Amino acid sequence: MIDRSEPKLISGNANVPLAKAIARRMSLHRGMSVSLVDARVERFNDGEVFVEVYENVRGEDMFIIQSTSKPANDHLMELLIIADALKRSSAARITAVIPYFGYARQDRRTKARTPISAKLVANMIAQAGIERILTLDLHAAQIQGFFDIPVDNLYAAPVFALDVKHHFRERLQDVTVVSPDVGGVARARELAKRIGCALAIVDKRREKPGEIAEMTVIGDVKGKSCIIVDDICDTAGTLCKAAEVLIEAGATEVHSYITHGVLSGPAVERITNSVMKSLVITDSIAPTEAVLAAPNIRIVPTAPMFAQGILNTWKGTSVSSLFDTETLIPIYEGLYTE
Structure with missing residues (x-):
């Protein structure tokens, strides 16, 4: 050296x-x-x-x-x-x-x-x-x-695993990790493996870019605390819609763990008004004042x-x-x- x-x-x-x-x-x-x-x-x-x-x-x-x-x-x-x-x-x-x-x-x-x-x-x-x-x-x-x-x-998965095990330590057996699309299954599976939880998928089909036509839950989420895992959250449209679909499928609550909180446009307002109990992001992108003030957004340090x-x-x-x-x-x- x-x-x-x-x-x-x-x-x-x-x-x-x-x-x-x-x-x-x-x-x-x-x-x-x-x-x-x-x-x-x-x-x-x-x-x-x-x-x-x-x-x-x-x-x-x-x-x-x-x-x-x-x-x-x-x-x-x-x-x-x-x-x-x-x-x-x-x-x-x-x-x-x-x-x-x-x-x-x-x-x-x-x-x-x-x-x-x-x-x-x-x-x-x-x-x-x-x-x-x-x-x-x-x-x-x-x-x-x-x-x-x-x-x-x-x-971010090792850090997220620490966070999940800490905040859900009394009910890990009721947690299901969810991928918001088929392309993110490997990322969700990695976190599910680290915390020893089940895995589900939200399959989405688009008619055109930026517009979601249909969402289907693959896997059993009834009575579960669902954790959506993804790498980027931009306008949060897909994320908030996925949370709604999971609640409709019987999930008791929905949380999200996203590495990069781009959170542009109406994202913070959507998240604040969504059915999600919490959104956890890292500080890879400097949070705005709106992000810091949002009651259901939490930041994990990198x-x-x-x-x-x-x-x-x-x-x-x-x-x-x-x-x-x-x-x-x-x-x-x-x-x-x-």
């Missing part, structure tokens, strides 16, 4: 609270102060992104913390320009920590004459000088193959997991150890105690 002093963190504007939380968590692990590199990431009057790094980063192992969330294009350009600034400042290695990878839903051609935007973004990131990616719950696992650089894709992932990357040790729930228990100490 190349001899470097300490890992250094730098953040764009996408999710500064998460970046600061990761730095605090790393400070606890290292027993010394770890802070974000002093820099400015601003915009000229015409919208151009400008970056200036105030500290010496020559020969350093740099980690850029930046989700490419809304506004996706602005935050993507910040990531690329920060990487270029670090590369031209002779950083030894540049790793992009992307809690939410935007454009991931455009991972294939769904019809003629459409782009594969996720691949284009992967190319841009590699060309900017980034040598490694650390991300969370890619929308499609095959996106890792779009990159010609190493990609470590962490999973800083402990990302801090450990960054340290493992820096030290050259296994990142896949973070796939195990048991590994995360000491990392999330105090959060899920009895």
Whole structure:
């Protein structure tokens, strides 16, 4: 391993609270102060992104913390320009920590004459000088193959399993994990396996994009506490409709665990007025004031997991150890105690 002093963190504007939380968590692990590199990431009057790094980063192992969330294009350009600034400042290695990878839903051609935007973004990131990616719950696992650089894709399932076991510990036998569509069965099955619960599916059929024609529950949910699991919640239309269908099928209550709370447009209002008792999301995307104020939305922190992932990357040790729930228990100490 190349001899470097300490890992250094730098953040764009996408999710500064998460970046600061990761730095605090790393400070606890290292027993010394770890802070974000002093820099400015601003915009000229015409919208151009400008970056200036105030500290010496020559020969350093740099980690850029930046989700490419809304506004996706602005935050993507910040990531690329920060990487270029670090590369031209002779950083030894540049790793992009992307809690939410935007454009991931455009991972294939769904019809003629459409782009594969996720691949284009992967190319841009590699060309900017980034040598490694650390991300969370890619929308499609095959996106890792779009990159010609190493990609470590962490999973929210181990953290969600801890949360479910804590909040449903008195009635785990009555819990059923539900996939909101056939495509998400593997993700739902993974959580169901971790907590030892049954699995059900909500099969949906669309007449046209954005419009759900019919939903059918596959599996027995009568008298069960249903937990819907998915990676992205955007406008929450499908999620709220699935919750209604589950209640109509006999479920006693419905909760949802979603990794990335995009929550655009009418999403928060829909969730607040829905039959769902709770929606649990991570802080991979910085929550808005409306999200923070919503009575039935709860946020699970990802800083402990990302801090450990960054340290493992820096030290050259296994990142896949973070796939195990048991590994995360000491990392999330105090959060899920009895």
